[in-house]
Amino acid sequence: xxxxxxxxxxxxxxxxxxxxxxxxxxxxxxxxxxxxxxxxxxxxxxxxxxxxxxxxxxxxxxxxxxxxxxxxxxxxxxxxxxxxxxxxxxxxxxxxxxxxxxxxxxxxxxxxxxxxxxxxxxxxxxxxxxxxxxxxxxxxxxxxxxxxxxxxxxxxxxxxxxxxxxxxxxxxxxxxxxxxxxxxxxxxxxxxxxxxxxxxxxxxxxxxxxxxxxxxxxxxxxxxxxxxxxxxxxxxxxxxxxxxxxxxxxxxxxxxxxxxxxxxxxxxxxxxxxxxxxxxxxxxxxxxxxxxxx
Ligand SMILES: NC(=O)c1ccc[n+]([C@@H]2O[C@H](COP(=O)([O-])OP(=O)(O)OC[C@H]3O[C@@H](n4cnc5c(N)ncnc54)[C@H](O)[C@@H]3O)[C@@H](O)[C@H]2O)c1
Numbered sequence: 001x002x003x004x005x006x007x008x009x010x011x012x013x014x015x016x017x018x019x020x021x022x023x024x025x026x027x028x029x030x031x032x033x034x035x036x037x038x039x040x041x042x043x044x045x046x047x048x049x050x051x052x053x054x055x056x057x058x059x060x061x062x063x064x065x066x067x068x069x070x071x072x073x074x075x076x077x078x079x080x081x082x083x084x085x086x087x088x089x090x091x092x093x094x095x096x097x098x099x100x101x102x103x104x105x106x107x108x109x110x111x112x113x114x115x116x117x118x119x120x121x122x123x124x125x126x127x128x129x130x131x132x133x134x135x136x137x138x139x140x141x142x143x144x145x146x147x148x149x150x151x152x153x154x155x156x157x158x159x160x161x162x163x164x165x166x167x168x169x170x171x172x173x174x175x176x177x178x179x180x181x182x183x184x185x186x187x188x189x190x191x192x193x194x195x196x197x198x199x200x201x202x203x204x205x206x207x208x209x210x211x212x213x214x215x216x217x218x219x220x221x222x223x224x225x226x227x228x229x230x231x232x233x234x235x236x237x238x239x240x241x242x243x244x245x246x247x248x249x250x251x252x253x254x255x256x257x258x259x260x261x262x263x264x265x266x267x268x269x270x271x272x273x274x275x276x277x278x279x280x281x282x283x284x285x286x287x288x289x290x291x292x293x294x
Contacts, residue, residue: 011032029072127158137167150178150190154185201229202259
């Protein structure tokens with residue numbers, strides 16, 4: 001399968017990274033969202049990130065121009081019609097994803113793979129209303145998508161084996177290491193294991209056992225994690241992390257995933273982590289400052 005044109009829906013943290021990655025690999029990619037202004041902002045973020053690489057001598061101005069020139073902003077799903085491969089990276093909500101796949105199916109070419117970057121929504125559930133559920137597959141990039149090596153490929157009950165194989169090939173073409181789950185499980189492997197750890201860190205904070213900085217320091221220094229669990233939740237997005245743990249708790253009924261009310265309170269207050277500049281840390285200044293969360 002040759003992918004010349006890609007379509008990425010959702011220009012948030014993940015969609016932006018996935019579109020940049022495709023463009024860096026020479027694919028013409030359309031990046032779309034509910035509103036084109038969101039995509040314009042994402043393109044500015046990509047440009048800023050690439051400019052930092054130019055400043056460090058790791059990339060040339062011409063390369064930046066090439067990469068940016070391969071990303072076309074759009075709105076809605078209409079431009080998926082030209083795509084050879086589609087990645088959905090919208091909000092983590094199974095009903096909205098179902099409706100979105102319905103819309104995508106009505107415009108895309110026959111046989112084109114529709115991949116979802118979902119963390120914890122069931123692929124079988126997302127594709128349950130689709131005309132051709134066999135072409136829908138989970139393709140879970142990790143954050144930041146340009147940097148992290150792993151992509152977990154998660155088939156649903158109806159996903160065709162050749163769709164899994166072609167998604168694996170495409171993953172390798174993008175320079176990533178695929179892990180294919182043997183069957184659908186909620187949140188695959190890495191995110192499921194990590195969710196329990198991240199959740200526990202929030203409970204330790206809620207119980208007043210450690211401060212934000214001490215919890216992150218303990219995990220970094222005590223288990224050689226490159227970043228602390230609370231820093232990581234801020235990077236993921238507190239709303240996204242909450243949606244994922246809620247799904248795991250609802251589907252598995254396991255107390256390891258019971259989301260702490262503190263997370264809900266933070267989302268209500270608009271503390272979504274890095275993307276809103278406030279979470280467990282305050283990102284408004286030069287360096288992140290731990291928040292006094294109660
Ligand atoms: N953040 C992470 O670390 C991470 C890692 C792996 C996978 N994921 C998954 O990737 C997906 C996106 O997460 P994110 O962190 O990029 O979220 P985000 O909040 O940064 O961005 C979501 C984007 O989707 C857009 N959107 C919402 N509904 C839409 C619709 N109907 N059509 C088009 N666009 C729509 C929003 O406007 C927003 O720009 C989620 O399913 C999430 O679970 C997230």
